[in-house]
Amino acid sequence: MNVSILLILFLYGLIFGSFFNVVGLRVPNKTLFKQKRSYCDTCERTLTWSELIPVWSFIVQRGKCKECKSQISFLYPIMELTTGFLFVFTYYLTGFTSEFVLGLLLIALIIPVTVSDIVYRRIPNRLLLFFSLIFVNYRLFYPLDPIWDSFIGAGFALVLVFLIIVLSKGGMGMGDLKYYTLFGFIFGFSHFLLLFFLSTLYGAVFGIVFAKIKNLGRKAKIPFGPFIGLAALTVFYFGDTLIQWYLNLFL
Ligand SMILES: [Zn+2]
Structure with a gap:
């Protein structure tokens, strides 16, 4: 494992994380290409280079805009660091493959x-559409084995989550349905089952903890x-191991 590669990937992760955020x-809200350069969301002033350094600028400015002193979203440093670590971890597990x-x-x-989804409670259609095209192309070059596993995964996800939406009346939305279906296509049937199980497990655990902390009822949305997303990453990194471990318990 080359340490300088890990460091470079981490720095790339910080920069890309800033962009993903x-x-x-x-x-x-369709303002991605409103201005060519980055700007402050409150005073709309174009940011200087010293305000664009991932994580560092946030710490130096104590999370506030230099000019108007408005709060900069905590999501910036969190997502920058998360992306940095994920880039490194992905390379650590897969190498350049x-x-x-x-x-x-x-x-x-x-x-x-x-x-x-955190900020607007929405999963934008345009993001899903854009990435659907990319992942369909990816699976043309690197198909699942067997190739139709992608379609079984997507079809199963579509029917399962649609039924849950109809039966639960508002537990999940159409954005979740499309997001799950895309992962069904990417991962195939068995890995999708694991993904679905993990996502509901994470959601339930978080829901219980969140309700305890905030003292809210079970209705808190x-x-x-x-x-x-967290379940998808778990499946990507550890899916094969988890499924093998599960099968060993029963076979
Ligand atoms: Zn400002």
Whole structure:
């Protein structure tokens, strides 16, 4: 394991994380290409280079805009660091392989969707459409074995989550449905089952802890996208190991 490669990937992760966060914040209200350069969301002033350094600028400015002193979203440093660590971890597990490319594409999808769902309670159609095209192309070059596993995964996800939406009346939304279906296509049937199980487990655990802390009732609404994304990453990194471990318990 080459340490300088890990360091470079971490720095790339910080920079891309900053971009993914902006995508998640701006795609839902269609301001991604409003200005060429980065700007403050409150005073709309164009940022100088010293305000654009991931994590560092946030710490130096104590999380506030230099000019208008408005709060900069905590999501910036969190998503920058998360992306940095995920880039490194992906390389650590896969090396420079086709799986590494798949990992980066998943991160590029999951970080903006997570940000958007936390801030706006929405999973933007345009993000899902854009990445659907990319993942369909990826699976043309690197198909699952067997190739139709992608379609079984997507079809199963579509029917399962649609039934849950109809039966639960508002537990999940259409954004979640499309997001799950895309992961069904990417991972195939068995890995999708694991993904679905993990996402509901994460959501339930978080829901219980959140309700305890905030003293809210069971009706408190939390966005589900972040748990789907976290489950997808778990499946990508540890899916084979977890499924093997599960099968060994029963066979
Ligand atoms: Zn400002």
